[in-house]
Amino acid sequence: MVKLFFPVACAALLLAGCDRKGQSSEPLPSDAVGIEPVEGKLLLMHYMPWYETPEVRGRWGSHWTGHAGQHDPSKTGEDGLPDIWSHFHPLIGLYDSTDPAVIECQLLQMKLAGVDGVIIDWYGIAPTADYPSIHEASRRMFEIAGRLGMRFAVCFEDRTYEYMVKTGDLSEDEIGSQLGETMAWLAKEWFPAPHYVRVNDRPLLMNFGPIHVKEPLVWAQALEGAPERPAFYTLHHLWRNAGADGGYTWAHPSAWTDGGGAEAKQRLDAVYRNVGDPSKVIVSALPGFKDVYENPHPVIEHRDGETMRESLEVCMEGPWETVQLVTWNDYGEGTMIEPTHEFGYRFLEIIQDARRKERGSTVASTDDLRLPARLLELRREGEIEARELDFIARLLASGSIDEARRRIESLSPDAS
Template identity: 35%
Template sequence: MAKKSTVTIMFILATVAVVSCGGSQEPSGLPEPTATISLPAFTVSTSEPTAPSTPLCAEVEIPSSSPSPQIPDQTGARSGPYIMAHFMPWYEAPPIASSWGQHWTMNHYRTETVGTDGTRPIASHYYPLTGPYDSMDEDVLAYQVLLMKLSGIDGAIVDWYGHTSRSDYRSSHVRTAVLFQYLQQAGLNFVICYEDQTVGHLINDGRLSTENAIARAQEDMIAIQERWLQDETYLRIDGQPVLLNFGPQYFRTNAEWNEIFSVLETQPLFFTLDSRIGSSAAGAFNWPPMHESWEGVLSMSALKMQLSNFYLRASYWEHFVASAYPGFHDIYAQAGVGQSYGFLDADEGETFATTLEQAFTHNPDIVQLVTWNDYGEGTIIEPTQEFGYQYLEMVQEARRQWVDPDFPFTADDLRIPLQILELRRSHAGDAEIGALLDSAYNLALNGDTSSAAALLQCIESLP
């Protein structure tokens, strides 16, 4: 029996250690602590998948060689834009977390309870096929990353609020680091979307002075550079690391951003929301224009007008990011946390089809899928009970049409990740079955979905 070569990765996130600066005037009662957080080890194959060293399913023929996931090549010319999913890393759930996090409950829904249908009440109109999860659950992360790969998605853009202890920002930071490790192992790219609103919150909380706001943002830039920007899987365009900003919401001027970026070794290819902010930004990205809602509804005509206006502005920029989204249906009013931003009907997939076609037609650098998993705002493309795999199947077709006509994966292949996840859950603690599922996962990740499907069929038939 051939020996399976693996590498075990133990995350000891000393990266959570904060770079201190004399200007960050946080009171001594609320310091930025230096923390070392140990996360579970997990095993990822870095060589050809081989048959498991167990007699179970020995009749399934597993190829003796198959290419491993490769580090993304960012040096050559591409035939189309990068396809990146905007990902929220902020979900907390037992047993990884001590309690259900605010993004599942919004301090309103009792997610700890289970209904007669087996589902939990969550702060969303939609329900993930996996059930609500923790963003640090390694089995769920493997499921999500494999789904991206089989969908034709090149990687993830992640909201990053910094490493401060405010709200759930610290736990989201840790979960972001874990997600990036899984993306790296799958040969996918990643990008940071910086939330400068955190600086404003710290000032309002009395933990930072306005005089030292830029110094704090520079700390964030140094932290991003040291942890991620230099990684070979971090997305670069024309040699520059891509950086998004959801705003700006605090730093409003070009001069401020130029000063913030002055601490970086390489100027980022910077994109702001909706409009380009001076020479510091290469361009901008769009988002569902819910501010154009009338009586709580964003009509298709209003949406198309906003898309037209954005792409007209983008035609004057050398670079831009085009977004596609399935709809918008937030739960803020029902949860009692604020007014709704409005409703954009999914229209049985037509909204996603329209925004996806508009995005590719205008030839951007990146097509951003908004979002992978923002359940609170109802902009989810990961599989749900309500929409199934509809949106990921549409992404597969878009990749074939606009980027890679030879893209090999099918709609049936998209069912493999959930099949693996459910078998892991039902056979938790069974080392033999676990080894087989590892092989199936690595086969699918390396592109051999037919062998993975055959192995999974055998596992399901076991007594």
């Protein structure tokens, strides 16, 4: 069995240059928690890096307010929770995707649940719309994931080019060169990193689509221009036509049309096996699906966690090596695994249960999942020296959970 947690490479780790409030004021140090080989399933969390708050970037982002500004997060509803573009609310409060204290908390929560890394939903390097903001948050996630011993991969949204063509920022004839530049940036900045996910000994590049760039030749030319051609995976029903190396699944409401249980698992298993050779398929587990769109997609009921449990069991019991968890925080579509006011830590606990079944006693306890949020609270309060909080983060990242708990409880005894 592989250990869930990894040894600390040396004394300093994350957010070493911080002010009294725990916010990064200097570049992060190079010291990091090491990446160890994975035995068993590789669990990767799909992550949305597109949230903005006034405290961090001077505005509410559209993924909290709605793209038409139809919600006001500064106000609360009858339930006492912020008015946001979602049916659900993060337990740690509304956050900015560039906040290093929040990223640290989220990655530690994932790690304590047994998740190996993140798949960032990325719109590339184009200076259009909110793509620079998403890119900034993605770069911060890449950096901190490396410090915490968490893997990182990209799911590129080629709808970037669809939007740029509509706005006149790009012509159809320029898409190939723009895609080539984007792939060259990835090949230089992220693919060579020790914590970047590799499939069949190549860096994994996922694409949510293709949505706009549908010509296989365009993708082939862009990918083959990189020093090391990535393993290219698209949505499961498009991968062959796109000339990709494999496909990944997403949300499949048909599996739960007649309710859950064994029959739902059988239907989902059949969908996944129909994609193709298991060595070329990344399967997905999700907690449910309930969006806020004007024209909504079919609902997948959360069923108090049973949908998460059933879909994850199919993935863990089947022949697939890599499992995508859909998603950490897409609040607009209601697929958030992150702890929420509505579901608490239920989905993370289910992932942890699955890991415990696979790996045994090396998995943390359910109570341990609460420690990163308590660390985040201490950072937000701003009363404790950042150096002490950094040390607690290192303890959690390296698996010294009992010592981390002792220190947290000594700093906030009323919360213990």
